[in-house]
Amino acid sequence: MTGPLADLRVIEVCDELGQYAGKVLADMGADVIKVESPEGSNARRIGPFVNDEPGPNRSLNFWYYNTNKRSVVLDLANSEADRDRFRRLVATADVLLEDQPPGTLTGWGLGPESLREADPALIVCSVTPFGQDGPWAHYRSSDLVALALGGPMQMNGYDPGDAPGAPPIRGHGDQGYHTACQFAVHGILAALLYRDRTGKGQYIDCSMHEALSCTVEVGMPYWLYTRQDVIRQTCRHASVQRTEPWLFQARDGRYLVLFGVGRDNESWAKLKKWFQESGFGLQFDEERFNNPLARQPGRGSPEAAEIMAEVAKFIAAHDAEYVYRGGQERDQAWGIVRSPDETLQDPHFWDRGHFVETTGEGIDHPVAMPGAPYIFSATPWELRRPAPKLGEHTAEVLAELSARPSRGDRNR
């Protein structure tokens, strides 16, 4: 079986910002040809590296974000012959995906306008920090800077008691880049569906700043509709007023996130029984605890405060994994705070085939990494090949180029 995008060819000119969009398409079957400069994509210089030894083929960042792609080296900045090869390559493709600063491709004589003129069915998607126009279009960014400007950071942080004077906090893992890429993929897929009906391609201008600005949930509607800004709180929703904690530390030092306690009377009964079996929450039998709304934090209810105090004692007396599973078995949507690698220890995700094995330079055995974000019944996600070595497919792709007609001729 092959992915839903098996007939799609994408040319990717991306560094760290746009590479995830190319991965999403490649992992679902598209033939994504990554065009790299002779020095290789910037991501090849981002660690961690295999055994901490840098090298163009040893970046684990590159390994992860370039699965299923082919790598072709073309010196677009300096070689007219390579630019000509690039034009011919694009002519075989459905989509050009790029994340260079605005104007870069045009400066190379490879601007979206001229490429689209040559092939009106071509879809060109540019992912950039701020979009193609506007006063900040040429400003420089990074994942940190993007998360600051876009709003996520101002919502992440601490209650003053936990870390006095703490700044807004950036969640790690290049989540700004990811969010920009989610929208780039939406645009590309929407444009493909439009092209299916009309035969017409188009240009897609994807701004990371806009992608993040609309990805801060309650932050935006509070301002738009009540002109209030939310305040940061420790590991829970930012809000216009400070709310009760929902982060608790277990006996083994690990943390749990409790989003609600006994939201309905049935699950409350199960929870109460569990607590009381080990001597906690003996007062929960009192009638005042029977109202589900009064049990929920965030509303100033004294019962909720009393419950949360008892929950804190219960959790401090047990290990986190026990509390997490015990809570879930009793219909509580609680979570344990895991580091990214600790997800590997949870058998549920292995049951679902989530983790896949890859390989690369410097290791002699396959290693696990996250796989599919979705399970398609007919056209599943698939790891067909690990991330390419720099220029691994240059000869192969150029040989194909002389044999393969342009996309327009193919469709005719």
Add this chain to the structure above:
Amino acid sequence: MADLPLSGVRVCDLTWIIAGPTATRVLADFGAEVIRVEHAQAVDAIRLGRPIIGDTPTLNNSGFFNYFNRNKKSILLNVRHPMGFEVLKRLIAVSDVVVENFSSGVMKSWGLHYEQLREIRPDIIYCSLSGFGHTGRDSAYTTWGPTAQALCGLAFTSGLPGKPPAGWGYSFMDHTAGYTAASAIMMALYHRNRTGEGQHIDISQVEAGIVLNGPAVLDYTVNGRSWRREGMPPGNRAWEPAVAPHNTYPCRGDDRWIAIAVMNDAEWQALVRAMGEPDWATSPRFATNAGRLEHQDELDARIAEWTAPQEDYALMELLQAAGVRAGVAQKASDRRERDPQLAARDWWHVLPHPELGDCEYDGIVPKLSETPGALRAASPLLGQHTYEVMREVVGMSEDEFAEHQAAGVFM
């Protein structure tokens, strides 16, 4: 109406809360006809979500709901009523996509798992979005955004070293699971265009989050290094690439901060020039990235001293003009009232809402040159489109509608 990329695609939207409605928001923005199936007896809790505009909740005056449900239609349908259930099946029969984000098992209990949906509509695209997915030993477990963020590793990686996790101050994973579902649905539509074949897409919100920390997982499986170690997470300092300075620094005023990221020596030199080449900054200790990493505490303290008296936007302009990556940590008010970039790109829009009056919305990402998405309608009132959808989409006659209404189906 303008031809939009998803014009002609009809979505039977059984979603609620945030994750599912985020997916259908994307589809609706690009022109899909999204029909929210709602129930007065089990109303979407977000219709009561704060901020509420006005003194009391009416189910139609939540700013939170309004923000996520523009461009959609709403019908009231009691699917527990046998006649209501039949109507739901008729709606599915004329829909391209069914999407839901119930706990796994709910659709099955309704008699609407994938095989049964296929009997109603053979090429249906069915997307289920649940906490743990529909398979696996813990599939009955449930999540909210914050739970999923804890489980997938995202909460852990946000925080200062030696402190509890700061996590995410909102349901980032509701957004991201929704975006993932929107992509998946469009991929399945693309495949259906080629083969006529529909399919089931099973999404676990936690898995949609695990994929967002791939390099950290590989650092463990390749190098044996876990993020659970001293000094991690590193706050706003860089993990990889390991560079310095890379942090947030205070500015003049209450809770004003600027993020500065220096990725190489050339950018460091640019920052030194922007700071006016103070003696401390020209010290050889800071000349290389390795030196800057080694003396990062001093470096951050010196830069903070320099930024603290300055106005944040002016400082951002100064640094950007010098070629330094820098940005104000903007709040929602800053983006709406001060951000020149969003304003210049026509980011803010107003649509009339029957109860809320003129409502503001943010725009649509990304911008498509030929078929840009469009803000066409504010969020629907509960059941606003029941009659229209029953008559025009489901194909009921006037009499049939009246009969169903009398039987209590539309509530």
